Amino acid sequence: MEKMQPVIQIEHLSKHFSIDNGFFTKGKKTVKAVNDFTLNLEKGKILGLVGESGSGKTTLARVILNLTSATEGTVLINGVDMSKCSAAEKKELRKNIAVVFQDPLSNLNPRETVMSSIMRPMVLHGMKRALAREKAREVLESVKMDAHYLNSYPHQLSGGQLQRIAIARALAMNPQIMILDEPTSALDISVQAQILNLLLDLQEQHQLTYMIITHDLNVIRYISDQVAVMYLGQLVEYGETKIMCSNPSHPYSKALMAASPILDPTMRGREKEIMKGDPGSLIHFPSGCSFHPRCRYAEEICMQERPEMERIGENHWARCHLCMQK
Numbered sequence: 001m002e003k004m005q006p007v008i009q010i011e012h013l014s015k016h017f018s019i020d021n022g023f024f025t026k027g028k029k030t031v032k033a034v035n036d037f038t039l040n041l042e043k044g045k046i047l048g049l050v051g052e053s054g055s056g057k058t059t060l061a062r063v064i065l066n067l068t069s070a071t072e073g074t075v076l077i078n079g080v081d082m083s084k085c086s087a088a089e090k091k092e093l094r095k096n097i098a099v100v101f102q103d104p105l106s107n108l109n110p111r112e113t114v115m116s117s118i119m120r121p122m123v124l125h126g127m128k129r130a131l132a133r134e135k136a137r138e139v140l141e142s143v144k145m146d147a148h149y150l151n152s153y154p155h156q157l158s159g160g161q162l163q164r165i166a167i168a169r170a171l172a173m174n175p176q177i178m179i180l181d182e183p184t185s186a187l188d189i190s191v192q193a194q195i196l197n198l199l200l201d202l203q204e205q206h207q208l209t210y211m212i213i214t215h216d217l218n219v220i221r222y223i224s225d226q227v228a229v230m231y232l233g234q235l236v237e238y239g240e241t242k243i244m245c246s247n248p249s250h251p252y253s254k255a256l257m258a259a260s261p262i263l264d265p266t267m268r269g270r271e272k273e274i275m276k277g278d279p280g281s282l283i284h285f286p287s288g289c290s291f292h293p294r295c296r297y298a299e300e301i302c303m304q305e306r307p308e309m310e311r312i313g314e315n316h317w318a319r320c321h322l323c324m325q326k
């Protein structure tokens, strides 16, 4: 059987920011937020992207969405490189790919009612106002919210309601792909569960492809098919959720999984992997493997040679010299 084209194809992607070194010190520094990142997302799958704060997750999402340009490498959405498209083509492609940002308030204009916020992208893409109004009602219902909220302003709504509206607004365009940056981190546990179930229902109904960025590994365990772990802007491990959660290979993934509280009683009592040191710097990278200063297993080679992403099992990849020796 011919292999389907991935919905999102990320190839050797890097994003570096140049920042001023301050008034008194001359010269610029480079923040290497994303480094040589390669990954494919298949249609109808949910990818969970995890990594510490500052590891480059939001930056990666912004480059995928073409909200900022890549320093190197490419992103293909259904085979098309958005950065090479005309403004009109980009507008058309954007319809297929929706985003829900980390901060619920940043998704909505504070001076607009929920109705106008949901309608705006549809009207911008040429839909008649009456039809857009109808669709706004429909999507609000699909996120299980009452129609009277359409007349509310963002400040009159709770975090959970705002997040649902952001999801409704994203869905209004009938996207094929949704990028959700911490969609539930601002919500309490019961609302979180509702939103995750809602996302799963919608995904099943419409065969959507999701990329979900989160700190919360329980969210990942619950919702995602595959997990990608990011450390200092690099992909360090990628695999099916089951393997990644029960038996991760990269020492960083092991430490991440061990650090997260587990709700599943059958998985308690695991050996704790304690990570030493601070999250590293995106400006001064360590030599060799960027994780070696914090890795309890590090050997000579880890300090000297930068490991590449290597296949270590069925649909399972890791960037670690020691994973390769197993």
Ligand SMILES: Nc1ncnc2c1ncn2[C@@H]1O[C@H](COP(=O)(O)OP(=O)(O)OP(=O)(O)O)[C@@H](O)[C@H]1O
Binding pocket: 017, 018, 019, 031, 033, 051, 052, 053, 054, 055, 056, 057, 058, 059, 060, 102, 282
């Ligand atoms: N516009 C920018 N200019 C300079 N540096 C930036 C810019 N945007 C992001 N960065 C830097 O890039 C790095 C990665 O940031 P990013 O927001 O992608 O992290 P993150 O993984 O999403 O973190 P969090 O989990 O806290 O949301 C950080 O060091 C950040 O300061």
Ligand SMILES: [Mg+2]
Binding pocket: 057, 058, 059, 102, 181
């Ligand atoms: Mg972020």
